[in-house]
Amino acid sequence: MIDIYLDNFFSFFDRGGAVLYVVFFIALCLWALLIERYMYISFEYKQYRKNMMDEIQNNSYNARFKEEIKKYLIEESNLKLKTGLSFIKTLIIVCPLVGLLGTVTGMIEVFDVMAISGASNVKSMANGVSMATIPTMAGMVVALSGILFEKKLELSIKYNTDRLYLEISKVL
Amino acid sequence: MKLVVGLLLSVYSLFALNLETLLGSVEASSKQEIVQESKRLQEFIDNKQKQKQLLIQTKEALKRENQITKELKVVIEKNEKILAKKEAELAVKVGDLGEMFGSVRQTSSDFLTNYKRAFTASQFPQKEAIFDKFSDSKKLPTIEELTLFWHTMLDEIVQSGKVSQYPAQVVMQSGEKVEQTVTRVGQFAAFSDGNFLQYSSDIDALVELSTQPASSFQGGAEDFEQSSDEVLNVLVDPTRGTLFEMLGNNPTIMDRINQGGIIGYIILLLGGLGIAFAGYKMVMLNILDKAIKKQLKDVTKYSVDNPLGKIASVFYNNLKDSITDLEIKIGEAILKETNHIKKGQSFVKLLAAVTPLLGLLGTVTGMIATFQAITLFGTGDPKLMAGGISTALITTVLGLVTAIPLLFAYTYIASKSEEMVSILEEQSIGMLAKNLKQND
Numbered sequence: 001m002i003d004i005y006l007d008n009f010f011s012f013f014d015r016g017g018a019v020l021y022v023v024f025f026i027a028l029c030l031w032a033l034l035i036e037r038y039m040y041i042s043f044e045y046k047q048y049r050k051n052m053m054d055e056i057q058n059n060s061y062n063a064r065f066k067e068e069i070k071k072y073l074i075e076e077s078n079l080k081l082k083t084g085l086s087f088i089k090t091l092i093i094v095c096p097l098v099g100l101l102g103t104v105t106g107m108i109e110v111f112d113v114m115a116i117s118g119a120s121n122v123k124s125m126a127n128g129v130s131m132a133t134i135p136t137m138a139g140m141v142v143a144l145s146g147i148l149f150e151k152k153l154e155l156s157i158k159y160n161t162d163r164l165y166l167e168i169s170k171v172l
Numbered sequence: 173m174k175l176v177v178g179l180l181l182s183v184y185s186l187f188a189l190n191l192e193t194l195l196g197s198v199e200a201s202s203k204q205e206i207v208q209e210s211k212r213l214q215e216f217i218d219n220k221q222k223q224k225q226l227l228i229q230t231k232e233a234l235k236r237e238n239q240i241t242k243e244l245k246v247v248i249e250k251n252e253k254i255l256a257k258k259e260a261e262l263a264v265k266v267g268d269l270g271e272m273f274g275s276v277r278q279t280s281s282d283f284l285t286n287y288k289r290a291f292t293a294s295q296f297p298q299k300e301a302i303f304d305k306f307s308d309s310k311k312l313p314t315i316e317e318l319t320l321f322w323h324t325m326l327d328e329i330v331q332s333g334k335v336s337q338y339p340a341q342v343v344m345q346s347g348e349k350v351e352q353t354v355t356r357v358g359q360f361a362a363f364s365d366g367n368f369l370q371y372s373s374d375i376d377a378l379v380e381l382s383t384q385p386a387s388s389f390q391g392g393a394e395d396f397e398q399s400s401d402e403v404l405n406v407l408v409d410p411t412r413g414t415l416f417e418m419l420g421n422n423p424t425i426m427d428r429i430n431q432g433g434i435i436g437y438i439i440l441l442l443g444g445l446g447i448a449f450a451g452y453k454m455v456m457l458n459i460l461d462k463a464i465k466k467q468l469k470d471v472t473k474y475s476v477d478n479p480l481g482k483i484a485s486v487f488y489n490n491l492k493d494s495i496t497d498l499e500i501k502i503g504e505a506i507l508k509e510t511n512h513i514k515k516g517q518s519f520v521k522l523l524a525a526v527t528p529l530l531g532l533l534g535t536v537t538g539m540i541a542t543f544q545a546i547t548l549f550g551t552g553d554p555k556l557m558a559g560g561i562s563t564a565l566i567t568t569v570l571g572l573v574t575a576i577p578l579l580f581a582y583t584y585i586a587s588k589s590e591e592m593v594s595i596l597e598e599q600s601i602g603m604l605a606k607n608l609k610q611n612d
Contacts (some may be wrong), residue, residue: 028424031597064495079594086590090583094576097528108565115558116418157284 015127016134017109019102023135026098027142030091033084034149041156045081049164051078056171070172074165081157088153092146099139106132210251273312276321281307283325288373289412292331292360294340294354297376299324332359337397341377342369354378355397360408363418366394370413383420431559432566435534438569439527446523449580453516460513464592471607479509479596487604502601510593517585524578530542531571538564 013020052073061069109128117124285304287293293300306313328371340354353362362369362378368385369378384390389407396406409415421426429436437522463478474484485504490498544561549556 051188061606065601065608068602070605072599072606075594075598075602078593086583086587090579094579096570097576097579101569101576104565104568104572108562108569111558111561111565171295 012134016138017102017106017131019098019131019135020138021054021100021137022098023095023142026091026095027138027146030088030142030146033088033091034146034153037084037088037153041081041153041160045077045160048080049076051169053133053167053171056168061172064107070117070168072166073168077164078157078161081160083137085153085157088146088150092143092150094154095139095146096136097139099136099143102135102139103132106130106135119135177245182240204481210494255507258367269443276313277307277309280321283328287328288337289371290332290359291371291378292328292359293373293376294362294371294378295331295336295338296328296357299328334358343372343375343377343379345380345382351378355393357406357408359412360410361393361406363390363393363397366390366397368393368407370416373487381416381419383422385419428562429570431562432534432570433537433563434568435530435537436563436570439530439534439570439574442523442527442530443570443578445457446520446527446578447581449516449523450520450578450585453520453585454581454588457513457585457592460590461592464595468595468603471604479513480600483596483600484604487601490535491608499601506596506600509596513589513596515594517582518587520578524575524582525579526572528571531568531575534567534571535564538562538567545570 007108013024016023051124056073106128110125111122111128111132280303282583283302284307287300287303303318306317306321335355335357336354337355339351341349342352343349354362354364354369355361355532362371364378367390368381370381371377372379385407392404392406396404429440432439460479464480467474467478467480467484471480471484474481474488476482476485483502483505486502487498490501493501538560540560541563542557545556545560551557
């Protein structure tokens with residue numbers, strides 16, 4: 001059963017050409033980064049927040065610079081949350097572009113075939129056409145799937161930052 | 173005579189002619205002539221009898237010849253009859269064999285056209301003469317010749333299924349003719365020293381392909397030449413050279429770039445500029461980042477060789493001021509530093525945005541060229557349109573290929589500088605203040 005799916009998978013890549021591998025690589029990077037961010041927010045960040053709150057409660061800071069210190073702490077945690085987010089965004093932007101690249105290289109293939117064997121042989125062009133369409137579709141799918149979770153991630157970062165602000169304000 | 177008279181006349185006319193002397197001499201000469209004529213006439217009359225005799229002789233000869241002709245005609249008729257009989261006999265005897273000779277000629281000329289294009293022709297050039305003889309000959313071939321014919325054909329079939337090594341004339345790319353050891357794989361490929369060859373029937377020699385297949389295939393061919401009985405993979409052309417020929421038509425990357433035209437060059441130029449600038453910016457930001465990170469470890473021991481250190485020095489030197497004064501002073505220092513960090517960042521972004529647009533421009537100009545070709549020549553020849561279309565597609569590819577790395581570079585630069593600016597702008601005062609308390 002798995003063999004059949006695996007076979008389909010590889011023939012899909014064969015038809016998509018080299019650009020499809022690039023799309024696949026981008027998709028892997030994108031999802032690895034997204035998963036890493038979610039893991040960070042749900043596990044490591046909680047630990048970090050707890051440590052910070054402990055430190056604030058145990059220390060007494062110069063009252064003159066209370067606002068500044070609060071700003072510093074929030075900014076620092078925000079920066080930690082946002083690490084890699086812009087890279088994720090870029091990957092999402094690049095995905096359709098790579099798909100477009102696939103379209104164009106596929107069309108070049110089609111026209112090469114046309115120049116050699118004439119316009120009458122439609123079957124021989126099919127290879128180029130599938131090379132043009134499959135990466136485009138794959139690029140779109142990857143970008144759309146990424147955009148959904150990226151927006152959710154942004155929201156959760158904003159929520160976490162706001163919550164931290166409130167919590168620090170209570171103590172400091 | 174007339175000439176003499178003329179001459180005399182002219183001589184006399186030159187020297188105030190004496191007409192009378194002239195008249196005298198003319199009369200004298202005409203008299204002489206009359207005497208001669210009468211003599212000739214006498215001669216004719218004398219000869220008349222002789223002439224008659226000659227005529228009789230000649231008539232007799234003619235009669236004899238006519239007699240001979242008649243006799244010979246009878247012989248010819250007889251011979252012709254015999255010939256017709258013999259021919260009929262031959263036709264009966266040849267029977268179906270006549271057809272066979274026709275098909276021998278046909279087969280051998282067909283075989284010759286194939287053989288002329290085949291790699292085996294380079295190994296056995298003498299075979300061509302044999303087939304040539306059969307296809308041209310008007311004579312009936314003998315049994316021996318017929319046997320030779322089908323033996324040669326059979327030999328050709330056997331040879332075309334073999335992998336063999338033999339010395340042959342090879343025309344190099346430089347044009348010189350060299351004798352080299354050639355390895356031939358059936359009718360599908362031939363190579364020597366890893367270079368793939370093609371058989372040219374025009375010059376009866378193997379010619380080095382002007383565009384060789386990828387170097388990995390050439391290496392494979394070289395291994396194949398040196399091995400004896402191992403099983404090895406080697407590149408062959410099942411279409412007997414057509415695909416190898418097409419290899420020469422296949423555009424290289426340089427050809428492709430040239431197809432992009434002037435817009436393609438502009439895109440590449442901008443792309444190169446953008447990548448170079450982004451690289452410079454990345455190195456610079458990393459150096460600054462390292463200095464700031466080093467300073468972050470301990471802000472109390474500040475040094476003024478990095479942005480954070482400079483801000484720290486302003487902070488510590490003006491600690492006694494009121495909070496607003498201090499903030500203004502620090503703000504000034506921060507502005508100077510962040511400006512330095514952010515500089516040039518938008519240039520990379522601009523280039524990343526402009527190159528796909530230029531690609532689009534190229535697409536449109538290429539399509540315009542294509543449609544011009546269509547209005548001039550119609551859609552009959554796809555090759556006429558191909559020029560414009562390839563410009564259109566290549567510029568798009570170039571635009572995308574330069575834009576994608578530029579986008580990544582911009583992301584890197586932007587996030588790095590954003591991080592640093594955030595450290596300087598938002599965090600620096602708080603960080604310094606936090607440490608201040610602990611020091612007290």
